[in-house]
Amino acid sequence: MDPHIISILKHEVHLIALFIMGTVYIGKIIWIMRFKPMVERTPSKGNKQKAIINSYLNIAMPWEMESTRKKWYVWTEFAIFHIGVAFAIIVSFIVSFGNESLIDKTIFQNFFMVLFPISFIITLIRLARRIFLPVNRIISHPDDYFSIILMCVWFFFASWFVYDLYNTLIMGIYLAITAFLIAYVPFSKMSHYILWPFSRYYFGKHFGHRGVYPKVRVQ
Amino acid sequence: MNEINQNSTRAHKANEAFKTRMNRQAILSFGVCVHCGMCTESCHYYLATKDPKMAPAYKADRVRKLYKKYFDWTGKLLPKWVGGGELENEEDLKELMDITFGSCTMCRRCSFNCPMGVDKALLMRTGRSILYEQGIAPQGVIDVAKDQWETGNQMGVSEEEYLETIEWLNEELQMELDDPIAEIPMDKPNCNIVYAVNPREIKYAPQSLLAAAKIFYAAGESWTMSSKGWDNTNFGLFSGDNKLGAHMGNLVFDSVERLNGKMLVTSECGHGYRATAWESPNWTGRDLKFPIFNFLEIMVDYVKSGRIKLDPSLNPFKVTYHDPCNLGRSGGITEEPRYLLKQSVSMFQEMYPNRADNYCCTGGGGAMSMSEYSKRRLETAVVKANQLKETEANIVATACHNCVDGLTDLIKHYKLKMKVKLVGELVADALIIDKKFITPTFKAPEIEEKLILMVDDEVDILTYLSTLFNDNGFNTYTATNYENAMEFLTTQKPDLITLDLAMPGKNGLSIYKELKTNEEYKDIPVIFVTGVNPDNPGQLDHRKFIYEHSLPKPEGYIEKPVEKELLLKIVRKCVEVKVDNLN
Ligand code: SF4
Ligand code: SF4
Numbered sequence A: 001m002d003p004h005i006i007s008i009l010k011h012e013v014h015l016i017a018l019f020i021m022g023t024v025y026i027g028k029i030i031w032i033m034r035f036k037p038m039v040e041r042t043p044s045k046g047n048k049q050k051a052i053i054n055s056y057l058n059i060a061m062p063w064e065m066e067s068t069r070k071k072w073y074v075w076t077e078f079a080i081f082h083i084g085v086a087f088a089i090i091v092s093f094i095v096s097f098g099n100e101s102l103i104d105k106t107i108f109q110n111f112f113m114v115l116f117p118i119s120f121i122i123t124l125i126r127l128a129r130r131i132f133l134p135v136n137r138i139i140s141h142p143d144d145y146f147s148i149i150l151m152c153v154w155f156f157f158a159s160w161f162v163y164d165l166y167n168t169l170i171m172g173i174y175l176a177i178t179a180f181l182i183a184y185v186p187f188s189k190m191s192h193y194i195l196w197p198f199s200r201y202y203f204g205k206h207f208g209h210r211g212v213y214p215k216v217r218v219q
Numbered sequence B: 001m002n003e004i005n006q007n008s009t010r011a012h013k014a015n016e017a018f019k020t021r022m023n024r025q026a027i028l029s030f031g032v033c034v035h036c037g038m039c040t041e042s043c044h045y046y047l048a049t050k051d052p053k054m055a056p057a058y059k060a061d062r063v064r065k066l067y068k069k070y071f072d073w074t075g076k077l078l079p080k081w082v083g084g085g086e087l088e089n090e091e092d093l094k095e096l097m098d099i100t101f102g103s104c105t106m107c108r109r110c111s112f113n114c115p116m117g118v119d120k121a122l123l124m125r126t127g128r129s130i131l132y133e134q135g136i137a138p139q140g141v142i143d144v145a146k147d148q149w150e151t152g153n154q155m156g157v158s159e160e161e162y163l164e165t166i167e168w169l170n171e172e173l174q175m176e177l178d179d180p181i182a183e184i185p186m187d188k189p190n191c192n193i194v195y196a197v198n199p200r201e202i203k204y205a206p207q208s209l210l211a212a213a214k215i216f217y218a219a220g221e222s223w224t225m226s227s228k229g230w231d232n233t234n235f236g237l238f239s240g241d242n243k244l245g246a247h248m249g250n251l252v253f254d255s256v257e258r259l260n261g262k263m264l265v266t267s268e269c270g271h272g273y274r275a276t277a278w279e280s281p282n283w284t285g286r287d288l289k290f291p292i293f294n295f296l297e298i299m300v301d302y303v304k305s306g307r308i309k310l311d312p313s314l315n316p317f318k319v320t321y322h323d324p325c326n327l328g329r330s331g332g333i334t335e336e337p338r339y340l341l342k343q344s345v346s347m348f349q350e351m352y353p354n355r356a357d358n359y360c361c362t363g364g365g366g367a368m369s370m371s372e373y374s375k376r377r378l379e380t381a382v383v384k385a386n387q388l389k390e391t392e393a394n395i396v397a398t399a400c401h402n403c404v405d406g407l408t409d410l411i412k413h414y415k416l417k418m419k420v421k422l423v424g425e426l427v428a429d430a431l432i433i434d435k436k437f438i439t440p441t442f443k444a445p446e447i448e449e450k451l452i453l454m455v456d457d458e459v460d461i462l463t464y465l466s467t468l469f470n471d472n473g474f475n476t477y478t479a480t481n482y483e484n485a486m487e488f489l490t491t492q493k494p495d496l497i498t499l500d501l502a503m504p505g506k507n508g509l510s511i512y513k514e515l516k517t518n519e520e521y522k523d524i525p526v527i528f529v530t531g532v533n534p535d536n537p538g539q540l541d542h543r544k545f546i547y548e549h550s551l552p553k554p555e556g557y558i559e560k561p562v563e564k565e566l567l568l569k570i571v572r573k574c575v576e577v578k579v580d581n582l583n
Helices: A003-034 A048-060 A066-070 A072-097 A107-132 A134-138 A142-163 A168-187 A189-209 B002-019 B024-031 B044-049 B056-070 B073-077 B090-100 B120-132 B139-151 B159-177 B199-203 B206-219 B242-259 B270-284 B295-304 B335-344 B371-380 B382-391 B401-413 B423-429 B459-471 B482-491 B508-516 B542-548 B564-576
Strands: B193-196 B263-266 B292-294 B318-321 B347-349 B395-398 B419-422 B431-433 B451-455 B475-479 B496-499 B526-530 B556-559
Touching: A003 A072, A003 A168, A003 A189, A003 B024, A048 A189, A066 A072, A072 A107, A072 A142, A072 A168, A107 A134, A107 A142, A134 B056, A142 A168, A142 A189, A168 A189, A189 B024, B002 B056, B002 B090, B002 B120, B024 B056, B024 B120, B044 B371, B044 B382, B056 B073, B056 B090, B056 B120, B090 B120, B139 B242, B139 B371, B139 B542, B159 B199, B159 B206, B159 B564, B193 B206, B193 B242, B199 B206, B199 B401, B206 B295, B206 B423, B206 B431, B206 B564, B242 B263, B242 B270, B263 B270, B263 B295, B270 B292, B270 B401, B292 B295, B295 B335, B295 B423, B318 B335, B318 B382, B335 B347, B335 B423, B371 B382, B371 B401, B371 B542, B382 B401, B395 B401, B395 B423, B401 B419, B419 B423, B423 B431, B451 B459, B451 B482, B459 B475, B459 B564, B475 B482, B482 B508, B496 B508, B496 B564, B508 B526, B508 B542, B526 B564, B556 B564
Parallel strands: B193 B263, B263 B292, B318 B347, B318 B395, B395 B419, B451 B475, B451 B496, B496 B526, B526 B556
Antiparallel strands: none
C-alpha cells in the first residue's frame, strides 16, 4: 500500500475516529445523566458500597452467577474475546503513535500471535451461535450480526498483521477497520462499554440497599 | 373504520405513555443488553417450554423495541437496524399483554444471571404500566386493582366483615390459649407494632393471623391492627400503576401515624413486604418516621432474645423452605426463615437452588389473579415441581400467601405428596407457653342449630363432612346434585352451603351463579370444597368464572383432601360472623 495512505490511516484517520468516539461517548454520558435516577427514601438495609464493588467484580467471578457457572465455556470465550479486543486496540495505538517495529520479535508479538487467532475463532463461534441457536437467532437484530461480523473480520486482519508486521496492505486494512470500529462503536450495541459501568453500579446500589446483594450463597 | 381508529388510538397512547416512563435505571436496563442469551436458562417459562419466545431477552425486547425507537440514538434514525419499533394496533397491544403479564412473573431470576445487570422486572413493569393505563390488563388484575382503589383492600372486604372476623378470631384465640383476655387488639394507640396483613388472611386463611396472634401473645408484645389501612398487599406493583402503589402505601402509613405505632410490621406476604417496605416510601414520596419490618424478622428477634420458646419436636416433619422471589431476590430476607424453621421443626431440608437463586413459585407478579394464563402457569410449574420433589419433604414452608396459592396449585397439578405452610404457622405450632404445649386442637363452639347444606356428588365425602359437622354441633343436609340442592332450598334456608365444583350435570359454579344472582339466596355464605382436575386445570377455574360473571367471591375455599381443622375454622367464621357479602 502507498506509504502516504498508510500514514493517513495511522494518523489523521485514527485521530478522527478517536475524536468521533470521544465526542459521542461524552455526549452519551451527559445524556444518561440527564435522566433522573430513582432514589430510595428508605434507610439502607445492606452494605451498598460492598454491593457495588461486588457488582463490578461479578464480571471476573464466573462462580457468582448460575449462568456463568453452568456455561463456563461461554464465560471463558467472553474473557478471551474482551482481552483480545483490548489488545487489538492497543496494537493499533502502538502502530499509529509509535511503530510496528516496537513489537517485532518481542514476547508481545508471540502473545498476540496466539491471542488474536483465538479471538477470531471465538467470534466465529459467537456468529454461528447467533445464526444457528433458535434463542440467539430470535433475539438478534441486524446490528448484532453486523457487529459480530465486523469483529470477526477485524480479528482476522489483526491476526494476519501480527504475523506479517511489515505487510503494508494488511496493516492498511487492519488500521482502516480499527478506525471504522472506533467510530462505529458508540452507535451500535458495542456501546455497552459505556453503559455497563453505570448499569452495574445501579444494580449493586439497588440490591445492596435492600440487603439482597452481594448474594448469600450456601449450597 | 371506527374500530381501526380506536385501535390505533390506544396503541398511539401506549407509545406516548412509554416516552414518559424513563428514569436513569430504566434507560440503562433498556440500553445495555447485548443479546448474549446468558439469561435464557434462568427463566422457568423457557426451561419448561423450550420456546425461544419465552427467553427473557426476547420478552424484554418486545418492550425494548419502544426504547430503541424513541430513545436509542441509532434507533431514532434506523429503528429496524437495532430492533426498534412502535405499537401499531390492537394486535401489538395484545401481544405485549401476553408477554408482560402472561409470560413473566417479574421474579428477577434472569436479572441475577445477566452479566450486564439488566433488570427485566423493571422493563416488564414498564410494559405493564403503559398497557394498564389504556385499560389493557388481565381482568383479574383490573378487578383487584379496582377493589383496592374502592375498598382499600384487594379482596373487597367490608369494614364490618373485617371487624367481625377479627372478633371471631379473638374467640378462637381465647379458646386455643385458654385465656379469656387474649385478643387481637384493634386500633390501640401507642403500641410497639402496627400489624398489616394480606386480606387472604381475613377471607380464606385466618389460621395465619391466628398463628401471628399466638406468637405476639407468647412474646408479650404490645401490638395492634388497624380498622383502616390494614392491607399490606399492593396491586400497583403488578399493574405498574404507581398511583395505586402510592394510594395503598398511604393507607397503611396513615394507620401507623394515626395510631402512633412505633413500627409497622407486615405479615408473611412477599410482594406485600416489598411493596410496603421498599416501594411505597418511594411511590408516596414520604419520609417515614417509623421503621418497617417483616414478621419473620420480628419472630427471629423473639427467639433470639428468649421472648418465645420453641419445641421443634412439636413439628415432627421434614420441612423444606421456598424463598419467595420478593423476599429472596427483592427484599433481602433469606436467613430469617431458615433460622426460624431450624428452631421449630424437627428436620429442615434445604431446597436447591435456593435464596436469590430459587425458582419462582410461578404465581408471582400477580399471576394467581390472571386466570387466562393458568394453563401456561401450571405448565411452567414443572420446574418448581421437580425442585420440590427432590427435597422429599412432607411440608414446604414459605413466607408468602401468594406463594402458598401458587405452590398449592402446582402440588395438586403434579400430584406431589406435600403440604404448604407458612413459617409463622409452624412457629406457632412449636410454641411453648408456660411450659404447656399449645396444640392446634379445636373444641366445638356452642352453636345453636346452625344448618349446613352440603352439595357434592361423592357420597363418601358427604358422609365424612356430615360426621365432622355433626360432631361439632351443626345440623346438616346433603345433596348430591343441583336438583336435590335446589329442591331443599325451596323448603329451608341453610346458614351455610358447602359446594363441590366438579359435579356431573350442572356443576358447582353454575349453582353458585344461580345462588348469588337470586335475591333470596344471595346472602347465604358459600364455601367451595373441591379438588382440581390435574389433567384439565382450566376446566373449572373458579377465579375466571367469578370475574367473568361479576359474582362476589365465595366466603371460603378449601381443597380436597379437606384439612379438617381449617374447614371447621372457615365454617365457624362464616356462621358466627354475619358476612356482609359485598365483595
Ligand atoms: S444476559 Fe443480559 S445482556 Fe445477555 S441477553 Fe440476557 S438481558 Fe441481555
Ligand atoms: S423475571 Fe422471571 S419470569 Fe420474567 S423473564 Fe425473568 S426469569 Fe422469566
